[in-house]
Structure formats: structure tokens, C-alpha cells
Amino acid sequence: QQAQSRLDEIIKRGILRVGMTGDYLPFTYLDKETKAFRGFDVDMAQSLGKALGVKVEFVPTSWPQMTRDFEADDFDIAMGGVSITFDRQKKGLFSTPIMREGKTPIARCADKGKFETIAEIDKPGTRIIVNPGGTNERFARAHVKTAEIRVFNDNTKIFDEIAKGDADLMMTDASETRYQQKLHPGVLCAVHPDKPFDFAEKAYWMQRDVALKAFVDQWLHIAREDGSYAKIYAAWFE
Numbered sequence: 001q002q003a004q005s006r007l008d009e010i011i012k013r014g015i016l017r018v019g020m021t022g023d024y025l026p027f028t029y030l031d032k033e034t035k036a037f038r039g040f041d042v043d044m045a046q047s048l049g050k051a052l053g054v055k056v057e058f059v060p061t062s063w064p065q066m067t068r069d070f071e072a073d074d075f076d077i078a079m080g081g082v083s084i085t086f087d088r089q090k091k092g093l094f095s096t097p098i099m100r101e102g103k104t105p106i107a108r109c110a111d112k113g114k115f116e117t118i119a120e121i122d123k124p125g126t127r128i129i130v131n132p133g134g135t136n137e138r139f140a141r142a143h144v145k146t147a148e149i150r151v152f153n154d155n156t157k158i159f160d161e162i163a164k165g166d167a168d169l170m171m172t173d174a175s176e177t178r179y180q181q182k183l184h185p186g187v188l189c190a191v192h193p194d195k196p197f198d199f200a201e202k203a204y205w206m207q208r209d210v211a212l213k214a215f216v217d218q219w220l221h222i223a224r225e226d227g228s229y230a231k232i233y234a235a236w237f238e
């Protein structure tokens with residue numbers, strides 16, 4: 001029998017292909033030595049795979065390549081801190097949102113008071129650093145006219161650049177600023193993670209198949225109600 005939908009296809013295949021960048025803790029991190037992905041959305045993907053009764057295969061992608069890889073059908077669903085955007089919505093379907101977000105600065109703690117507003121940030125001499133190809137670079141280009149924007153390819157090393165003083169701040173998702181502040185105590189500070197500059201949400205981005213979307217939303221709803229989402233959240237965010 002021919003597969004009727006992407007959902008049927010995944011179940012027939014016995015494998016859910018999950019696209020991930022592996023550079024964005026606590027959502028997704030690729031360990032270069034073991035070649036294994038880990039993170040909040042890795043555990044969530046395994047939970048989804050279990051609900052579907054299939055194995056999970058992680059497909060490496062990157063923020064600049066994600067849309068092309070999605071359109072080439074390299075994966076069924078992208079997970080790993082993916083923000084909802086209209087551009088992505090035009091090409092696929094998003095699950096119900098998993099987390100509220102927004103862009104906010106992270107800077108050396110000594111400079112925290114200097115970067116409270118866009119106007120304070122967007123001055124000559126401010127060195128902003130962003131990872132390429134995602135909503136961070138887009139936000140910086142849309143709002144910053146005067147300050148320097150440096151695009152730095154390795155998102156996992158950006159925070160060391162700020163700590164060393166080779167850049168002044170990054171504008172990124174509030175959840176990432178909270179996480180990196182915890183990883184660099186007393187060195188890096190999230191500026192106002194509870195009052196970000198904009199509104200965004202994280203969700204799972206999947207191929208345009210309503211049966212698959214219905215399944216993913218149902219699984220998410222149950223994960224929220226039965227405590228499994230809270231357990232995975234606590235393991236990575238708290």
C-alpha cells in the first residue's frame with residue numbers, strides 16, 4: 001500500500017529524520033568527538049520518536065542552510081531551538097509553540113548597564129557579534145544602523161569572544177542568554193531576558209502534512225500534561 005501522508009511514510013520507514021544544527025545549547029549540541037547530538041530538543045525528539053514508534057535519525061544542518069535542506073526534503077522535521085518565522089511558515093508547518101522567546105543582549109557583566117536599549121547599543125564603537133543565517137542576524141541587521149555587526153560562524157564560540165573582550169555583546173534569544181549567563185557566572189550577564197526587544201516563539205518545523213502536524217501537536221499536548229515536557233525542560237534549562 002502506498003503511503004497516504006508523510007505521517008504514514010515515517011511510520012512505514014520506521015525512522016523519523018530530524019534536522020538539527022548542533023550549535024545551540026541547551027536546545028541542541030553536536031559533540032564533535034562522539035558525533036552525538038544532545039540537548040533539550042534531542043530528548044524531545046526521542047520522546048516524539050517513541051510516541052510514533054519509530055527510530056530517530058538526526059540530520060545535521062546549519063542556520064544558513066536550514067531552509068534549503070528543508071526544501072530538499074533532507075528531514076521530516078527541524079528541531080533545536082527553531083523560531084517561528086513567516087518565511088518558514090510559507091514552506092512548511094509549525095507545531096504549537098513550545099516556548100516564548102525574544103531577542104535580548106548578553107554582554108560582559110561590567111557593561112550590562114550600558115546596553116539596556118537599542119539606542120544605547122546602536123552607537124559607534126559598539127561591537128555586536130551574531131551567528132549567521134538565522135533570526136539573530138536578521139534582528140541585528142533590521143535594528144542596528146551605526147554599531148558594528150560581526151558575523152561569527154561558530155555559535156558555540158561566540159560567548160568566549162565576548163568574555164575575552166573581542167566583541168561587546170550578542171543579541172540572541174532570551175533562553176540562550178539565560179543559559180550562557182549560567183555557564184559564565186560573573187563574566188557574562190543577560191541584560192533583560194524577561195523583557196526582550198521583540199516577540200518570538202520556538203516550535204518544531206515540519207514538512208507540509210496535516211496528519212504529521214496533528215500527531216506532533218497531540219504528542220506535545222500530552223507531554224505537557226503528563227509531566228514529561230517538564231522533566232526534559234528541568235534537565236536542560238534549570
Ligand SMILES: O=C(O)C(=O)Cc1ccccc1
Nearest residue numbers: 024082083134135136172173
Ligand atoms: O531560529 C532561528 O533562526 C535562530 O536564529 C535561532 C537561533 C538563536 C540563537 C542562536 C542560534 C540560533
